[in-house]
Every structure is written in structure tokens, then in C-alpha cells.
Amino acid sequence: xxxxLALALLLAATTVGCDGESPAPAxxxxxxxxQPASLAVSELAVSEVASWPVDAGRLRMLGxxxxxxxxxxxxDGRSQAGPTRVVVSDLDGGTRRTVYRSTYAGxxxxxxxxxxxRVLVVDERPGxxxxxxxxxxxxxxxxxxxxxxxxxxxxxxxVSWSPAPVTAxxxxxxxxxxxxxxxxxxxxxxxxxxxxGSDPRRWGSVGRAQLxxxxxxxxxxxxxGRDEVRGMYRIDLALRTRSGxxxxxxxxxxxxxxxDGSTLAWSExxxxxxxxADPVEVHTLDLDHLDGPETIRRGATGWELHAGDGFxxxxxxxxxxxxxxxxxxxxxxxxxxxxxxxxxxxxxxxxRVAYVRRTDDGVRLVVLEVAExxxxx
Numbered sequence: 001x002x003x004x005l006a007l008a009l010l011l012a013a014t015t016v017g018c019d020g021e022s023p024a025p026a027x028x029x030x031x032x033x034x035q036p037a038s039l040a041v042s043e044l045a046v047s048e049v050a051s052w053p054v055d056a057g058r059l060r061m062l063g064x065x066x067x068x069x070x071x072x073x074x075x076d077g078r079s080q081a082g083p084t085r086v087v088v089s090d091l092d093g094g095t096r097r098t099v100y101r102s103t104y105a106g107x108x109x110x111x112x113x114x115x116x117x118r119v120l121v122v123d124e125r126p127g128x129x130x131x132x133x134x135x136x137x138x139x140x141x142x143x144x145x146x147x148x149x150x151x152x153x154x155x156x157x158x159v160s161w162s163p164a165p166v167t168a169x170x171x172x173x174x175x176x177x178x179x180x181x182x183x184x185x186x187x188x189x190x191x192x193x194x195x196x197g198s199d200p201r202r203w204g205s206v207g208r209a210q211l212x213x214x215x216x217x218x219x220x221x222x223x224x225g226r227d228e229v230r231g232m233y234r235i236d237l238a239l240r241t242r243s244g245x246x247x248x249x250x251x252x253x254x255x256x257x258x259x260d261g262s263t264l265a266w267s268e269x270x271x272x273x274x275x276x277a278d279p280v281e282v283h284t285l286d287l288d289h290l291d292g293p294e295t296i297r298r299g300a301t302g303w304e305l306h307a308g309d310g311f312x313x314x315x316x317x318x319x320x321x322x323x324x325x326x327x328x329x330x331x332x333x334x335x336x337x338x339x340x341x342x343x344x345x346x347x348x349x350x351x352r353v354a355y356v357r358r359t360d361d362g363v364r365l366v367v368l369e370v371a372e373x374x375x376x377x
Contacts, residue, residue: 118144124137310323325372
């Protein structure tokens with residue numbers, strides 16, 4: 001979901017754990033997690049579902065399934081080491097196994113998206129620049145019980161950005177066709193969706209856009225404009241369905257976006273003051289009732305943003321994470337602090353959150369369940 005912003009920055013610049021396969025320690029049993037002291041009491045509470053020690057330097061991406069966690073694992077704990085394989089760990093026993101390794105010489109894993117018993121994996125052969133597209137890529141559907149399928153791959157001789165897959169309710173989606181052409185802005189992309197047992201469905205051109213989520217009705221897109229807002233190409237959200245395209249924002253300030261069911265959440269950068277790309281507001285919108293967004297956060301906020309079942313997860317200052325009710329309310333800071341110098345983003349599935357945190361017991365991967373306080377006890 002950061003891909004659209006990275007492309008906007010690039011285009012504006014051109015115009016101006018232990019991750020082995022041996023059994024891991026058994027996760028902790030479910031236990032209530034205390035709420036930090038606060039002047040206000042949140043409408044949300046969390047309880048621990050599972051927890052085990054990890055080497056945060058090796059863990060690069062997280063995906064959360066109903067009974068397991070997946071991640072891309074690096075060869076060693078160096079912060080710059082690229083991940084080369086995909087690991088799955090069961091929540092009940094903590095047993096880990098590698099389900100995919102990069103098939104390119106010197107290749108690495110560029111993306112992981114959990115998909116109800118499968119994982120969508122972006123396999124890349126890196127290019128000469130850390131900030132440019134890979135020289136080759138393929139998008140794989142990998143079954144956790146076995147089997148794999150190539151869903152898309154780069155064209156020989158064409159340097160293009162790899163897709164950033166998204167998933168929802170057992171379906172997957174991605175955009176392809178962002179081609180770097182001698183510093184000229186890309187002209188368009190094509191959206192695809194896929195259901196197991198069928199061939200990928202081509203939705204056709206979505207223009208200068210990235211697919212960032214799937215809804216019950218269609219595709220959630222981040223659309224990159226050709227004009228700039230405060231030195232960056234504008235980014236707005238739109239919903240594409242079979243009946244057409246509906247614009248959801250129009251100020252060009254979108255930074256990050258995510259959707260879970262009917263809950264859409266996004267962050268925006270400031271239209272004045274602050275740093276150019278820093279997100280300063282978080283908004284939500286009920287896609288079942290498109291009658292105006294709720295603003296659930298004003299003031300400095302972090303880059304991480306994920307929509308859950310009735311809540312929004314966001315990062316904040318001092319490497320912290322918090323959840324807040326989707327329709328507004330008091331945020332609840334999650335226990336522990338993020339691990340600095342690593343790129344292990346949290347994952348959300350329905351009412352659960354997975355993230356890596358540092359505590360008095362060391363660095364652990366933790367899965368929490370989020371509920372309204374009225375549902376707890």
C-alpha cells in the first residue's frame with residue numbers, strides 16, 4: 001500500500017525469529033492484556049492469542065491467517081538482508097516450515113499476502129538500484145498444503161514494477177503494467193482478480209492507479225494524478241465496480257489506505273505546514289453507507305495503517321501501535337514497543353492483530369484479539 005506513494009514521490013522527482021524450520025517454543029495460552037494507564041478508557045480491549053520469540057532482524061513481512069502466521073524470512077539478521085523464503089507458523093503449536101523459496105539466482109521475496117490457506121508471493125530478481133524495479137518478477141499462489149501456480153510474471157526484456165497483491169475473503173487481486181520508461185511517468189496499469197479454481201480475471205486498464213483493497217462490490221484504487229499537490233503527484237481513492245467508478249476523496253492528499261469488509265481507512269498528509277509526505281490525519285468510511293467519512297485522528301500519526309473488524313490499527317510515535325474504534329473513540333495503545341531498525345509491518349485479519357514487539361521477555365511475535373469492552377468478560 002505504500003507503492004502508490006513511492007511511485008508518486010519517484011514521479012515527482014523525475015519531473016522536478018528465529019526463522020528456521022525446527023519447532024519453535026509453544027505459544028502462550030490466551031491471557032488478558034492490561035491496558036496502559038490513560039486519562040481516558042478505550043472502548044476496545046485486547047487479549048493475547050499466541051506469542052513466541054523471534055529474531056526480528058530476519059522477519060520482513062507478516063501475513064495473518066485464521067490459525068497461522070506467515071512471513072518472509074531473510075538469510076540473517078542484518079537489516080539490509082533481503083528475504084529469500086516464506087515461512088508459516090501454526091498458532092496452536094508454533095511449528096514452522098518453509099513453504100516457498102525464491103527461484104531466481106540471487107532472488108528475494110518482494111511481497112507476501114495471506115489468502116485463506118494460500119499465500120500470494122512476489123518473487124523478484126533485484127535490479128541494480130534499491131529504489132528501482134526488479135529485472136524480473138513472478139506472482140505465485142502457494143498452497144500451504146501443497147501446490148503452486150504462477151498467476152502473473154514480467155515480460156522478457158521489459159523492466160516493470162512487481163505487483164503488490166491484496167486479498168480478501170479467499171480472493172486475490174493486483175495491478176500490473178507500471179513500466180519505467182526513461183523517466184517518463186507511467187501511463188497506466190491493468191487490474192486483475194483471482195479466485196482459486198479459476199483463471200485470473202482481467203478488469204482492464206485502471207489508468208495511473210494501484211489496487212490497494214478488494215471490497216464486496218469491486219476494487220479499491222489509489223489513483224495518481226498528473227498534477228501535483230505540495231510537490232507530489234496527487235493521490236485519491238476511488239471504488240471501481242461493474243457499474244463504473246466512484247471517487248471517494250478529491251483533495252489529492254492520501255498517503256495510506258486499507259479496507260476490511262465495509263470499513264475503509266486512510267491517512268492523509270497535511271495541505272499546509274508539516275513535512276511534505278508526513279501523514280497527519282486518519283479517516284474512516286463505511287462503504288455500506290457512503291454519506292461522509294469519520295475523522296478518528298488529527299495530529300501526527302505514523303505510516304502504518306490497517307483496517308480491522310470495527311477498528312483501525314495505526315502506528316504512532318516512539319515505535320508504538322494503537323487500535324481505535326472505526327467510527328471514532330478513544331485509542332488503545334498495544335503492549336510493548338516496535339523493534340527499531342526492522343521492517344516487519346503488522347498484519348490484521350478480522351478481529352486479530354499480529355506484530356513484533358520488544359518486552360521485558362525479549363523480542364516476540366504476538367497475536368492479539370481485539371474486542372469492544374462490552375464483549376469482554
